[in-house]
Amino acid sequence: MTSGRRPSWWQRLRHWREDRQLRQLKVSPGQWQEALGDWAVYQRYPPAQQRRIRDLALRLLLRKHLVAVNGAELDDRLRLRIAGMAVVPVLELGLHWYDRWQTLILYDGPFVAEHSWEDEFGIVHQEVSERSGEAWERGPVVLSLEDVWHSGQGDGYNVVIHELAHTLDMRDASANGAPPLHPDMDPQAWQRDMQAAWDDLAERTEKSLPLPVDDYALEDPAEFFAVLSETFFERPAPLREAWPAVYGHLTAFYRQDPEGQSDPRDK
Numbered sequence: 001m002t003s004g005r006r007p008s009w010w011q012r013l014r015h016w017r018e019d020r021q022l023r024q025l026k027v028s029p030g031q032w033q034e035a036l037g038d039w040a041v042y043q044r045y046p047p048a049q050q051r052r053i054r055d056l057a058l059r060l061l062l063r064k065h066l067v068a069v070n071g072a073e074l075d076d077r078l079r080l081r082i083a084g085m086a087v088v089p090v091l092e093l094g095l096h097w098y099d100r101w102q103t104l105i106l107y108d109g110p111f112v113a114e115h116s117w118e119d120e121f122g123i124v125h126q127e128v129s130e131r132s133g134e135a136w137e138r139g140p141v142v143l144s145l146e147d148v149w150h151s152g153q154g155d156g157y158n159v160v161i162h163e164l165a166h167t168l169d170m171r172d173a174s175a176n177g178a179p180p181l182h183p184d185m186d187p188q189a190w191q192r193d194m195q196a197a198w199d200d201l202a203e204r205t206e207k208s209l210p211l212p213v214d215d216y217a218l219e220d221p222a223e224f225f226a227v228l229s230e231t232f233f234e235r236p237a238p239l240r241e242a243w244p245a246v247y248g249h250l251t252a253f254y255r256q257d258p259e260g261q262s263d264p265r266d267k
């Protein structure tokens with residue numbers, strides 16, 4: 001349950017090696033501005049943390065493979081933008097929380113995913129669906145570039161954070177809607193408050209009331225956590241207002257308070 005709490009000697013060695021490589025990489029302030037300047041989430045961070053986001057984003061690009069397929073085109077601006085978005089959730093956790101995946105595959109537009117699964121009677125079902133992103137246990141993370149461009153527009157949607165939240169969830173073996181919690185967190189309280197928020201979202205959806213998060217969250221507990229995570233960073237205010245306890249758990253897990261950033265007195 002404590003995975004990823006302290007970097008090991010190997011992680012420190014890798015960090016040191018990367019420092020040398022990073023010094024060779026020259027990304028100008030103008031290039032960063034072009035890549036992340038219009039992203040409100042990035043703008044909300046104080047300058048010192050923006051520097052850490054940029055540093056972590058380059059480390060991510062050194063460690064992971066970004067692969068464009070199916071006619072997708074990946075230029076430097078897009079690489080930096082995706083990497084910048086990707087590292088925000090682990091800014092206070094450390095990049096080693098992403099150690100279980102190595103490749104980010106980018107499609108041009110939504111992609112069709114074919115899955116087969118076996119039910120409890122041993123019957124294999126074939127399922128074909130159009131998706132904006134996908135994350136597999138120990139496998140690659142897949143994103144649609146079209147959805148990457150729709151991410152970070154202020155409406156709470158961010159496919160990069162969403163899919164990477166799935167990878168955090170899967171660190172403790174299964175996508176069950178709970179990542180490995182830190183030792184100072186209470187798993188029962190997490191479970192109880194997530195369930196209450198889930199029930200509330202279901203009720204609001206039924207009554208056509210305003211929703212603090214997209215109702216896609218009700219697909220299953222894993223989607224619930226992924227949608228909560230993207231909303232937590234992208235549009236924290238309505239989330240904190242609707243479900244303060246859930247907001248508190250996410251603050252404890254990510255070790256960040258996106259809503260408090262805009263007004264530190266409000267913490």
Ligand SMILES: [Zn+2]
Nearest residue numbers: 162166223226
């Ligand atoms: Zn998802």
